[in-house]
């Protein structure tokens with residue numbers, strides 16, 4: 486059987502299923518979308534905390550990650566050469582708003598960072614242009630943190646993603662990713678000793694928040710009475726994507742960094758260990774997003790709600 | 796004016812005529828079914844019954860697929876038809892995630908039914924579909940423009956499909972919905988479908 490015919494057979498069997506898994510976002514080229522959402526979220530969080538704690542390397546990393554996220558999104562699109570058209574429907578579409586936010590962030594961050602790092606830039610770091618860039622990047626950052634959750638909430642076909650908590654969860658991911666980015670970039674920013682002591686408990690606090698939002702979402706899906714949402718939870722915790730959830734999210738993304746945090750709170754932590762904490766936390770976030778997206782199951786067209794007789 | 800369809804589940808004989816005639820009319824690639832027939836079994840032996848549900852795009856009055864489209868490629872016409880401009884589509888597939896009825900398809904590669912390549916028929920028919928964009932039923936707008944009914948309506952041998960103006964209270968579709976208790980799919984979602992079903 487060729488790859489095309491295997492895909493065709495799977496498509497047909499999907500169409501016959503009552504509870505059909507979504508495959509468009511997360512499988513094949515859809516993986517680029519998950520990567521795009523993941524790195525863009527970290528970029529926004531890293532920008533915020535880099536400004537608050539004055540970490541120049543993290544600012545540069547945030548810009549680079551956002552650019553990478555933009556490229557990943559292009560890799561996902563069927564027609565990447567038409568990407569500019571995504572700015573056309575900001576009135577109703579969260580994807581459109583996210584695209585505008587990313588464009589604002591990239592342009593603003595470039596205006597703000599260029600005079601600091603590129604000798605010969607025609608405007609100075611105290612100039613009006615740099616200030617405008619600072620403001621643009623800030624607006625873009627807020628949009629980037631918020632829009633992704635709404636993209637999923639507006640996906641009416643996938644009840645598991647329709648939780649009103651989803652946007653808050655994505656903001657929390659961005660914040661957790663931002664702190665993690667500071668841990669990693671500390672290697673280039675003067676070492677872990679230079680990092681503010683508050684960052685470790687901050688990471689712990691945001692992690693608790695992420696876990697709380699996630700558990701509330703799971704509880705909501707299980708008690709919603711929606712069969713598709715319940716199947717998604719089953720797929721996530723005991724089905725086809727459980728391995729990513731337990732291995733990636735819980736072990737790599739929670740237990741490893743939590744152990745490192747505990748070590749850091751009870752004694753000194755090397756720059757390498759700090760970076761490892763940041764990387765494992767980020768890996769956990771990636772798998773959390775990946776598993777949640779892959780666990781998406783479509784609302785059945787035919788349900789007991791579809792009356793057959795009057 | 797709002798085009799709508801009524802499908803009489805009592806008359807439907809599950810012959811797949813709608814699915815086939817739609818494929819023939821629109822030349823859709825493998826795995827793409829603008830019109831399809833769902834089968835469902837209910838009960839336990841010896842009181843088992845098989846139910847059929849022909850589905851297609853509902854041309855919702857409040858289409859979530861149009862709302863999420865970032866480019867404006869998905870749009871609704873003045874007569875209520877939801878369609879896609881393939882030249883504007885970027886292939887982001889958010890409309891597929893927004894359609895709660897699963898009636899949108901991503902045409903990811905040039906595809907054909909037989910291993911030796913496309914037949915002359917397929918070459919002609921599929922040439923009009925762009926790849927890497929989303930596609931869906933448009934109530935056969937080309938046929939409507941020349942005064943014909945959609946292919947699935949015209950070719951249903953059991954006369955289980957009716958097509959007409961839902962805004963006109965005297966049209967056949969409006970009367971059938973009123974007299975026989977027509978219902979749409981998932982009314983609780985607020986999408987206000989323009990495809991109604993008459994109970995079996």
Ligand code: SF4
Pocket residue numbers: 851852853854855858859860861877893894895896897898899931986
């Ligand atoms: S059935 Fe789906 S594709 Fe058709 S208009 Fe409604 S939401 Fe859009």
Ligand code: SF4
Pocket residue numbers: 863864865866867868869879883884885886887888889890891928929
């Ligand atoms: S895939 Fe095309 S039609 Fe669908 S939302 Fe994206 S741009 Fe719009």
